[in-house]
Amino acid sequence: MSSTDDQGAATGAPVSREALREVFADEVVTHALSRDVQLPYGAGKAVLITLDNGHDHNKPNTFGPAGLLSLDDAIEAARARSDISAVAVTGKPFIFAVGADLSGVPQVRDREQAYAVAKLGHDVFRKLGELDVPTFAFINGAAMGGGVEVALHCRYRTVSSGIPALSLPEAFLGLVPGWGGTYLLPRLIGVEKALKIVIDNPLAQNKTIKGPEVRELGIADAMFEPADFVEESLRWAARVVKGETTVERPEVDTGQAWDQAIDNARFMLEGKLHGAAPAPARALELVAASKDRTRDEGFAAEDEALADLMMSDELTAGLYAFDLNQKRAKRPAGAPDKSLARPITKVGVVGAGLMAGQLALLFARRLDVPVVMTDLDQDRLDKGVAYVHGEVDKLLGKGRITSDKANRLKAQVSGSLSMNAFSDADFVIEAVFEKMSVKQDVFAQVEAEVAPEAVLATNTSSLSITEMASKLKHPERVVGFHFFNPVAVLPLLEIVRGERTDDAALATAFATAKQLKKTAVLCKDAPAFVVNRLLTLFMGEVLGAVEEGTEPEVADRSVAPLGLPMSPLLLLQLVGPAVALHVSETLHEAFPDRFGVSEQLRRVVESGKTEIYGPDFQIDPEVREMFAGGGRPSSEEEIRQRALEAMAREIRIMLDEGVVAEPADIDLCLITGAGWPFHLGGITPYLDRSGVSEKVNGSLFHPNGPKAV
């Protein structure tokens, strides 16, 4: 393809390059800086292009229209020369490039603009694969999305063994890696490995890979250490230019294995998402078809997919959710000034059960202070401490911590039969039986030992913080500190302010949450706070339908089209029927007209059954028996609608009650505490776009579209 053709193709499109620049008016432009370098071994002169947006690594390189055009200028300038033997692209210190400039995407107004952005990326990047001289990408740092695609368009790639992350996160957000990723990657490394990067990793909490795996998968042809990565890459490039090094890549199997891999992925995707999110499926279809497409066809199909998806509600929700995690999660709404926080030099944990052990381990690891657990029973105490020490050994075994660190952690976590051991603790958290009188007694005992300003935190999932504090001399020090199970996996921490809780205690709780690397959301002292209230409501509607006579399988399947991480009955099993029943009772007591208690669930709990599903993924026959009865079955559609309407109604009530500050906090809670998906934006963007909000509440949660700030 000649230069003039390219220019024509780009400027002749309905949306001009200038117009695109205006859409992305706030673009932080990544400049493509060209410099001649003398290749070693007499391999001639190369143009080395550095991608650099002029900021340090905290603001990584991204590509908007102006950045793409800067790269285009650099490539065109190199193409015009006859005195060079290679072109190489690398990034600024620590960063290669992390993809498209997403901040401009919400400003894209129509499909024509979206298509023009997609096409511009291709028009520029593809030139790297179509120059007469060999082209190289030196992946020196983090590379994501469009950054990876720049590299894929080059004829050869090297990677630094030190890069922290490479990924194609598009499917995670609601896009496809459509600047060449779905076409080039499977043809480079084979479809199975490509699907891992294009689909599997994005759907696994947006997993990334490091330098050695980039090399192992064949994405890069050579790997060098970070200390002199670019110099050694240039040497390697020089040998390639001279023909002294031949790059051998395994041949890609485009036969039956290709189709088989695609079928497997399709099956996996359907099981996971039930068609709820269009992006991963679209990416899969592009990958599947890449083997029989020409470059032009492949890239054109990507342009269409990007244009469609950039206009999709799922992408809007995905970007909103992404921003929630990037921004709101780091600056919790309503947290008091952090200067009020008191330092924590020792932590007490009341209880030595499984939850207490998880908390002790987390506090010891993240706060690096002594943690003492107490229990009335020496055996339980020994077991609790032994659990923590065992977990430390596991971390050591996996190489996650050094043996010095393991020694330190073990020495830091101890047990005591007496609360005397809390006398110099600044923060004591209780994880005892969920009963108000028990917790009140425990706090009274703790208060007798600790200093007046020590913070008393409770991990209660549904009891009132205010009531729990009411009998203390210093009720202002009590905060709710509600973790989600498994503690090490789910980031959410609901921080609950009781009526008497003071700013210092609350600020200390938020500061502690930050040190624990948890996503803190401030909640009012309302029954079951946010996540449990909504999940209980949601599950309650499903159980209600079962109680009315819907087959449990049908009811459980009803919400599958939302693409939630697990079905309601599976969630019930994970939470534990007894806990679920307890929370539903609490909520029923508080809001009897909106929260029911399933008598069938009570029967399951009373039977002692804890598993809803058997090992064969079928509902346990005995449980199924207990779920029998009722004469008014509902359709899947009816149940789903009913559950969503209940959610919309309840969220509106919670916002009116001031349980959290904004709909964004509800969504942040559901994403980080229950793993609800990005394509729903948590839930409120979905309730808005599906018409449920309007129908139930007469208004949208986000009248101007979801905004995450």
Add this chain to the structure above:
Amino acid sequence: MPRTARDVVFVDGVRTPFGKAGKGLYAETRADDLVVRVIRELLRRNPGLPPERVDEVAVAATTQTGDQGLTIGRSAALLAGLPRSVPGYAIDRMCAGAMTAVTTSGAGISFGAYDVAIAGGVEHMGRHPMGEGVDPNPRFLSEKLVDPSALVMGNTAENLHDRYPSITKERADAYALRSQEKVAKAYADGKLQPDLVEMLVRSAEQGYGLASADEPPRPETTLEGLAGLKTPFRAHGNVTPGNSAGLNDGATGAIIAAEDVAADLGLDARMRLVDFSFAGVDPEVMGEGPVPATERLLERQRMTMDDIGLVEINEAFAVQVLAFLEHFGVADDDARVNPWGGAIALGHPLASSGVRLMMQLARLFAERPDVRYGLTTMCVGMGMGGTVLWENTNWEGSAK
């Protein structure tokens, strides 16, 4: 048990291309990164040397703060990826830093405390101008311990012209021109490039680039041009930017080993350390330092300058080289002296230069099996000189 001194050999040397301080090649490149590149290249070029066999990393820098601080030998070793078991330290003898790194670690090897050492130096004079942060004791002046001119190297060079009235500005300029011409020829003949390791350089405005050749040389130099240059240190004086080394950035490094260990590991032994000497002179004429240092050395070895087949002398100033030559009765253009030119053309990143002299001498030895002995020598700020005597391991036993 009686102790036997071991023979010490120079195995290999590597340096970054030298840059001009200020707005030159390395304006946005860290000094420690230069050292790291050199260390890694030494190990790459000598695969027979297991990294854990390096017993010491001695790195010199004159200004030991910032990116030249933090015990640069140790920090560079860690940054270079040497095993953590390998120790390192920092050395300072101003211009003779790298030379001292070699003599000190060489002495340690001879003594039996080390088998192998990496010795080198760095100076990023752009980031660390000469005299950065110094705080001279007021007694220097109040007790007239040294003349104030002793602290400004250009002034000491003017003072040296006073001490050697026969060395005129014209002689100095002619010497400087020859240095430029010799470097240009050596470059054209590919003599200097083998010791260079190309270095990544960054510029926020231009992006990354690659330093592949020395930046300071001015092959276009003419006598007329030199004659017209200003004499910044003294009105109507003799010392000009043209007949002195500039302000430069660069790093050097060498592998020094016990000769038997080098043989065991299959490493080159390109020249043998025979002896070394450091001597003090009046700080006001520090350029004279190589004279007593060399005198002392030759006397101890019962040798004369006639026994020396090659001299690599650092060219901080032309006058200082000419004073040395005049003292030993050697002609200004003697072919034994700096055959491939010197610091006036190549640059003089203070503490790194000593090892540049050595790597150049080692290359020359390889071409000259007829030569048995060579010197590397240099003057040092605060009034010192250092000289190292080397024996050519390629010597074929004839002539000198």
